[in-house]
Amino acid sequence: MKHSKENYSKEHLLYLKKRKNNKIIVLSSQIGLLVFFIFMWELLAKIGAINSFITSSPSKIINTLGELWTSGDLFKHMGVTLFETLAGFFITTILGTLIAIILWWSEMTRKILEPYIVVLNSLPKIALGPLIIIWVGSGTSAIITICVLICIIITIITMLNAFLSCDEDKILLMKSMGASKFTILFKLVLPYSAPNFISMLKINVGMSWVGSIMGEYLSSSAGLGYLIVYGSQVFRLDLVMTSTVLLCILAGLMYFAVALLEKYYNKKHR
Amino acid sequence: MSLLKLEDVSLNYHSPKGETIALQNISFDVNDNEFIAIVGPSGCGKTTILSLISGILKPSSGRIIRNDNSENFIGYMFQRDHLFEWRTIWQNVILGLEIQKKKNSQNFEYINSLLQKYGLYDFKDKFPRELSGGMRQRVALIRTLALNPKVLLLDEPFSALDYQTRLNVCDDVNNIIKSEKKTAILVTHDISEAISMADRIIILTPRPAKVKKIVELDLQKYGTPFQRRECSEFSKLFNEVWKDLEN
The missing domain is CATH 3.40.50.300 (P-loop containing nucleotide triphosphate hydrolases)
Structure with missing residues (x-):
């Protein structure tokens, strides 16, 4: 039996309080850890225990950020990488899901293409980088292509497995009601695979950042990956560290957006 | 014959x-x-x-x-209820009508009368996970009956139900079929x-x-x-x- 809020028992109130306290402890520890890390980094750099020329320091990172801001480069570089990553992410998601649908639809195609997918999956896609630059030209298009290439195979495999895991009896049920394959796809298989779709998105957030940064390492004239390579070549490790921090923030935000989507889905359906 | x-x-x-x-x-x-x-x-x-x-x-x-030679001669009912978790009870029972493009007020009326008769009308807008095993199996039966097989x-x-529920659902299903x-x-x-x-x-x-x-x-x-x-x-x-x- 459920009680209304006013007449919770003492025991239940205690339970709720304990739960809340736990949450507070976890969150404050998480923040505390970060603050402690930044503080120690700064302190050790200041007293010379670590060489801030190699490790940089929080204050130097902030200075570098300020410089990038005043020169107007900050948003240019962030924007370039973000654009490449998002383009790679969306192209991969849409194209990968479409290919997975085609493979689900036709068992013959699936069987024929299986060995190719397996080989492509184990191939380190970055090895194709130089080839891609020659084919599509250096710059943004090459970077997006590399990004898509790195993410798409695993997307196809994940989504195909999700589609194929759909209960045979559920498909039989739809068939016994006279459903066409098209109807089965849209009314059963796709909504059934929604949770897998969301976890695929989560994986692709990480993968598409790998893709775009790898692409920028190979060929670029702007972007956070470019700054990292450039910074390390001219030994400006402040720049490398700053770019890495910015990457952390952007990737975190993107993951957070997908997590929000998941929360919304779960609220509606679970 | x-x-x-x-x-x-x-x-x-x-x-x-x-x-x-x-x-x-x-x-x-x-x-x-x-x-x-x-x-x-x-x-x-x-x-x-x-x-x-x-x-x-x-x-x-x-x-x-x-x-x-009626169009929907056969209706299938499985071991598990196979309700679609992302659909409400109502959306589940009209699945067949949706597939066969027969969503009309006459058919809806029939389904509503079934839901009412077998004690599920108040759960129309709930999701399957909110229902007990026996109720879910009744919903599955109404989904099958909706196409009038x-x-x-x-x-x-x-066979997927516990013994107690099984005896009850057995009676329910028999009653509905008769x-x-x-x-x-x-x-x-x-x-x-x-x-x-x-x-x-x-x-x-x-x-x-x-x-x-x-x-x-x-x-x-x-x-x-x-x-x-x-x-x-x-x-x-x-x-x-x-x-x-x-x-």
């Missing part, structure tokens, strides 16, 4: 290892409004018979004759379930399955399946069917 007739139906399965005879010369009639139970050792091909009747599989030889194919529809005047073919490995529900039991041999014996029952007079379980003939019938299954 019987509603459905199986004449010398055989079915072979093909696999790379060879050919397996699943069903051999199966013949029986199903009359209108009759409740038939098919029992047999596990793996003998009981479910295959339902797939043949529903037309999902074609027999290797023999004929299946249906003396009725002549014959219901029940593939072990109670009051909606449906013909039913139940596949089960549970002898007492078969005896308590059916008018006739078809006993199959191990693979390749043949019809071993057809047992006529006359327990309708005792009331619900639960009450039939308590009648004096029950244990005698149980032993009879049990022996036929054994050897």
Whole structure:
């Protein structure tokens, strides 16, 4: 039996309080850890225990950020990488899901293409980088292509497995009601695979950042990956560290957006 | 005239290892409004018979004759309810109408009357996870009934439920089938379930399955399946069917 809020028992109130306290402890520890890390980094750099020329320091990172801001480069570089990553992410998601649908639809195609997918999956896609630059030209298009290439195979495999895991009896049920394959796809298989779709998105957030940064390492004239390579070549490790921090923030935000989507889905359906 | 007739139906399965005879010369009639139970050792091909009747599989030889040409002749009910978790109860029960593009007020009225009659109307807008196992199975039955099939194919529809629920759902489903005047073919490995529900039991041999014996029952007079379980003939019938299954 459920009680209304006013007449919770003492025991239940205690339970709720304990739960809340736990949450507070976890969150404050998480923040505390970060603050402690930044503080120690700064302190050790200041007293010379670590060489801030190699490790940089929080204050130097902030200075570098300020410089990038005043020169107007900050948003240019962030924007370039973000654009490449998002383009790679969306192209991969849409194209990968479409290919997975085609493979689900036709068992013959699936069987024929299986060995190719397996080989492509184990191939380190970055090895194709130089080839891609020659084919599509250096710059943004090459970077997006590399990004898509790195993410798409695993997307196809994940989504195909999700589609194929759909209960045979559920498909039989739809068939016994006279459903066409098209109807089965849209009314059963796709909504059934929604949770897998969301976890695929989560994986692709990480993968598409790998893709775009790898692409920028190979060929670029702007972007956070470019700054990292450039910074390390001219030994400006402040720049490398700053770019890495910015990457952390952007990737975190993107993951957070997908997590929000998941929360919304779960609220509606679970 | 019987509603459905199986004449010398055989079915072979093909696999790379060879050919397996699943069903051999199966013949029986199903009359209108009759409740038939098919029992047999596990793996003998009981479910295959339902797939043949529903037309999902074609027999290797023999004929299946249906003396009725209504559009939705068959309705399927499975071991698990297979409700779609992302749809509400209402959206689940109208699935068939949606597939066949028959969403109209007349059909909706019929579904609403079913929901009302079987105590599910207040749960229309809930999701399947909010319902008990027994209620879910009733929803699954109404989803099947929504297309107004002549014959219901029940593939072990109670075996995923706990014993207590099973007895209740058994009564519910029997009640619904009788009051909606449906013909039913139940596949089960549970002898007492078969005896308590059916008018006739078809006993199959191990693979390749043949019809071993057809047992006529006359327990309708005792009331619900639960009450039939308590009648004096029950244990005698149980032993009879049990022996036929054994050897």
